[in-house]
Each structure stands twice: as structure tokens, then as C-alpha cells.
Amino acid sequence: MTKNDKITEDRIFDAATDVFEEQGLSGARMQEIANRAGINKALLHYYYRSKDRLFEAVFNRLAGKMFDRFITALDNEMSLQQKLEHFYHEHITFLQKHPKLPGFVLHEINQNPERLLNAFGNEQLQRIRDNLFAQLDAEIAAGHIAPIDKPQFLANLLALSVFPFAARNMLELVLQDTDFNFDDFINQRKTLLPEFMMNAVRAK
Amino acid sequence: MTKNDKITEDRIFDAATDVFEEQGLSGARMQEIANRAGINKALLHYYYRSKDRLFEAVFNRLAGKMFDRFITALDNEMSLQQKLEHFYHEHITFLQKHPKLPGFVLHEINQNPERLLNAFGNEQLQRIRDNLFAQLDAEIAAGHIAPIDKPQFLANLLALSVFPFAARNMLELVLQDTDFNFDDFINQRKTLLPEFMMNAVRAK
């Protein structure tokens, strides 16, 4: 593979990433991907054979990236409070760089749940889950937090960071004519959410 | 309009609702809508002229329904605690009957934010928002809850109820091999979430 190969293949991949993220699989057009990559349609097929294969490559990359971030942000030996601070800071900073990712991944998973299984091995994912759950058990046993259903905790944890990105347009509509500013709003959440979660679950 | 007209038009509308909710605008096929309605493609155009118009009718109906529910569940004179209990019970019960609605509406709004403006007048929406915000101000002034940014409160309120429906497949993957059951999980949230929110914001 020559250097030029690599460049073109990357340009295609990057353009496809943008288009698929914006429009989804069924909404994306090969012509638009070619245009944005600055090449023609035939080359897309030369490198990726079909729209489905190109999509698969992009999806696996993006979904993998997102889950890797969950993992590195959660997999450490901090106390729950520290872990929440670390998680929300890392995770929200990541989503700020990829604001369309949540909506994209959620939509495509709903279209075809099997895709997730191909995107990455789930041993890793389950290890993280078990880690977090063990920590919750320990903190409950130590009396730091109130007994709480662990899946509920996990769902709330993710909902609070992910949802605003997927629902940005809705929020902006509801809050129009106020001084709402999405970027400021998101930055605030990096510190507000750890506090919010801790208050919600702290033992009384 | 004869009785038969109405029946056919409704069958089309219902079939279109199902297909669009599942596959989105770009993923839906007129042929599949016709099949599910038990009529042929030509009739779709006879009644709705084009795919876009049919979609618009369906979207406006669904989005309107969802927002109406927000509104009736929030627009009342209860205390904050009661309001949260009422809201989550009503809203989650509604979403249980329309589990694909959140993913659908979020996706289509991201594709075309203008759609929201046509779906309903926003005076109503803003009235509710202002109501809720006024109540939050009052509860803060009365010392019942800690000072909190109102848009943050609203975002958290919605995130906690809506997100699990949009992310069901993801949750089920992460929690596979546990005794996770989505329906039970959702039912629990009707009572867990009011408590969770109140703990999170209660004055200390």
C-alpha cells in the first residue's frame, strides 16, 4: 500500500464518517461522501466495495471509540465521588468533540441491534460493568450511599451525560427566548453532574 | 367523505406511523407502508400525495402527542415533589405504550430541526416551561431545594425518563447475563425517579 493509497482511503473514511454521522445509513448518499472526499463514486467502491461495508467500518470505529471512552473513564481505583467527577469530565469533554455521536449510535443500534455485537467484544464491557457494580455494593455496605438498584444507577449515570447531546435541538426549542447557551450549559454539567448524582444516592 | 374513505385513510396513517417510527423517513418504503395497510402504493399518493406529506402528517401527530403529554403531566398546581411523582408516572406510562417514540422524534429532529416548529405552536410549551421555572424559583426561595440552574433541572428531568427508551438495546447489551428485565426496570423508575430527583436537589 503506497502512501497515496492511505491518504485517499483516509479521506474517504473521514468523509463517510461525517456523512453517516449526520444522515445515518439510510439517509447517506455515496455521491455526497465522494464529493466531500474530493473523489468520485467509483473510488468508494474500489476501496470499500459497497455502501454497507463502508458503513460497517465507520460504525465499528465510532461505536468502539465511544465505548472505549466509557471504559477508560470508569475503569480506575478511585472512590465513587472521584470516579463520578472523573467520568463526567472525561466523557462530556469527549462528547463535546463528537456531539452527533450519541444520536447516531442510538439510531443505528435501534435499526439493527446486532451491529453492536460486531463493533467490539463485550468481555471488556462486562468487566467494567462488574467493576462498577462491585464498587457500588462496597459503598452501600460501607454506608456511604443508600441501597440502590445497580442497573438504575448505570442508566441514570449515562442518561445524564448522553441525553443532552441527542436532544440538543429539542432543548434549544423549549428554551428559546431565554439566555440558554448550549456550550455553557454543557460545560456546567461537568461539575454539576457528579454533585447531582452523589446527592441523589448519598445515604441519609 | 364516506365512511370507507375514512377507514382507508386511517389504515394508511396507522401503517405509516408504524413504519416511520421503526425506520425513520429515509429508511421507510412506501411499498412497505402499502403492504401493512393492506392496499397498494397508488392509494398512498391518492390520499397523501407524496411520501414527504405523509411523513409530515405522521410526525406532527406523534411529536404533538409526546409534547402534549409533557404538558399535561407538568401543568398543575402540585408541590414539586407531587409534581415529580405525577410527571414520572404519567410520562413513563405513556412511553411504555410508545417505546420507539423517543428515538424516532430525536432522530428526525436532528435531521431537520425546523420540523419541530411546524409540529405545534410553542406558546403552550413556553407557558409550561415558565410555570415550572417559576415553581423552581419559589421552592428555592422557600428553602425547600438548593439553588439549581433551571435548564439543568429540566434537562435532567427529561433525560432520566426518555433516555432508557432510546437506549434500550444498549442497556440490554451491557447488562446481558444479569437478571435485567427491561419492563420491570422501567416500572421501577416510576417511583425511583421522583425520589432520585428530590434527593438530588433537596436543600441540605
Add this chain to the structure above:
DNA sequence: GTCTATAGAAGGATAGAC
């Protein structure tokens, strides 16, 4: 109002020259 048949456009994919 409903159907069959088909037009016409759009989009994914390939052939073949360079």
C-alpha cells in the same frame, strides 16, 4: 375509491480507459 401497469428519477455498483 381502488387497482394494474408503467413512467421517471435516484442511487448503488461496475466496466473499461488511462
Add this chain to the structure above:
DNA sequence: GTCTATCCTTCTATAGAC
């Protein structure tokens, strides 16, 4: 490796019979 030209399928939309 990259392009132009074109094929072929899919899909929306319409014409016209009943």
C-alpha cells in the same frame, strides 16, 4: 489508483382502466 460512462435495481410518483 483514479476517472468517465453506464448499467441496473430500487423507489417514488402518475396514468388510466374499472
